[in-house]
Amino acid sequence: MKDVSNQQVAEHLKRLNPWWQSGEMDADTLSLHPRAYLGPVLRLLQEPKLRRAVVLLGPRRVGKTILIRHLVADLLKQGVSAQRIDYVEMDHPLLHGQTLEALIRQIEEAAPGGDGTRYLFFDEIQSHRDWEKHLKPLVDHRPDLKILVSGSAAAALKRQSTESGAGRFTDFLLPPLTFSEYLQLRQEPAAIIEEAPDRYALVDITRLNAQFAEYVNYGGYPELALSPTVRANPERFVKSDIVDKVLLRDLPQLYGIKDIQELNSLFTLLAFNTAEEVSFEQLSQRSGVGKPTIQKYIEYLEAAFLIKRVFRVDQDGKRYQRERHFKVYLTNSAMYTGLFGARSADDPEFGHLVETALFAQRFHEDARLNYARWGSEDCEVDLVESSQTLKPVAALEIKWSDKFADRPEALKGLMKFVRGNHLPLAWATTRSRIEQQVIDGCEIRQWPAAALAFHYGVRAVQGRMAGYEAQIKSITA
Incomplete structure (x- = not known):
């Protein structure tokens, strides 16, 4: 031999x-x-x-x-x-x-x-x-x-x-590409420009939304973002080269998972419901898998950077003692394209993909992110950021629509939350409008989702870069 x-x-x-x-x-x-x-x-x-x-x-x-x-x-x-x-x-x-x-x-x-x-x-x-x-x-x-x-x-x-x-x-x-990095890699000029820290020039909202829709469908992976050949068959690229290798090879080797089909089915269910609220009870009923096993699988999927859990808080921004519900987000919205096909900006599912993409920008940071839901069905806020003392410091309602641009008071959950927590500023996204109003002493800023995603992406990269520079200094001090 x-x-x-x-x-x-x-x-x-x-x-x-x-x-x-x-x-x-x-x-x-x-x-x-x-x-x-x-x-x-x-x-x-x-x-x-x-x-x-x-x-x-x-x-x-x-x-x-x-x-x-x-x-x-x-x-x-x-x-x-x-x-x-x-x-x-x-x-x-x-x-x-x-x-x-x-x-x-x-x-x-x-x-x-x-x-x-x-x-x-x-x-x-x-x-x-x-x-x-x-x-x-x-x-x-x-x-x-x-x-x-x-x-x-x-x-x-x-x-x-x-x-x-x-x-x-x-x-x-x-991490995966942020929206701002994606625009830097593309050959065409970006439809939004950073003029100064936290100041942007919006060149063309129609073109920016088209670029954002491409990012939502294809943008997290450089190869998928840049190669027309790969983009022509995203299902093969994402499912075969990314998801299947993680689920079929990486995780079983690391954690000794035996029922690969069970894990794959759970991930597919979670991916299809990205940005939706779920519970271990619901997932167990849908899949027929015990709750302790589902909890372990979700921990594995998070460790593999495929998904991220976001937990619920009440009207005061406090975590529930008995946590039954949570939201699951794909860490990269392009995974949805690879599993279920691309979605146009007018498809019903696109709003959840927009929410997924916005959260994905924030996952680059070490921010404490939750969502709020309490009481009746109009008492919900999509994103709540908390301080180190767990006090709410920011709130965002994510919409892929302009229908609240002229009447932010109709965002009932957001308004109740900011009033109850005395927040001086709150955010909401639109599809194309930029508005700014003051209601009951709280400033409500509404930006297009694409522009806010760009801002989050710029800030995330800068923050991560500063963090690594600080880490280098601390190590070499």
Whole structure:
């Protein structure tokens, strides 16, 4: 029986790292607009005081590999020796059974590159058994190595990094595209422009709504957003490449789930009801699965970044002691397209997808988000943000309609909530109108949902960037 030879591995490594010979990144990669998070990741990787490996986390297909290629391109531009920048796809059959130490030895033989820091990028690291145990001694004993690992099994990576890499690994979460990032990646000019912090010029609301509808259907994944070929068959891209791999491979491997069909059915039910209120009782009745099992499945789906739960508060913004109901949102509205097909802006379901997309922008932050519902059916607010002391500080009613633009007092749940909590400002979305009124001392601002999604996206990226900069400073202080 033949074994893989060192020569075969060396030739494969050379194919993966064409810049060893050319000294530059390929034109296709350079033509792609980099994600906004390129700078902070590069800083984490290059910080001389930081003796840690970077663990790049995120859902499948959000652009982790492309980010790595942009990191390589930037290192080359800085004048780092091309032979000291190494990329490895850990899931390739030729590398099965290879230890990280053995791979590094073969890389150093294939690309000596002189002295200095060596940058190592291990992609799909979850394919390497006990990767975190092999990575720790490299961080401790090889100060000449700067290492970034990434992979698609986000839940597994996060747990293994947290449990085994304390003090040696720094996690960096790469989320789906925000609406503002999506517009930056597109070739056509955006129909809204940020003129100053929290100030925007709305160029054309009709065009902005068309761009927003495309984002809602296709926008969270860079490949789906930019490739006409992939967009022509979103069901195959999302279901086969993202959802099925998480449900059929990542989660069962991590959590030992045996009934994959049961998990898949529950996820499909939750996805179809994104932005709807559900309960464990309802889900158990619909699926025939016990409530404890459903609760575990939902925890797994959240760990895999597929869904996010939002819990209910009362008219005072306080959580109910016995929590029976909650809302579930897809973390990326494009998953709905992949499972059930795209929806036009006039379809009845589109309002829930708009709500999903707006919440998805806020999931990039660490904000405390809930929804309020109490008493009668007109006592509900779609989004309530609370302070650290759990006091309501903001309220938003999400509509994909202009019918309340001239009469915000008809938003009864929102008005009751802001009056009861003495909020000086509340928000509501419209489809195309911008209005601002003061009612009983409370300012009601109504913006088009697309414009507010853009604002949330800009703020989320800026906030996350500032957070990572602060993290870098605290680590290196």
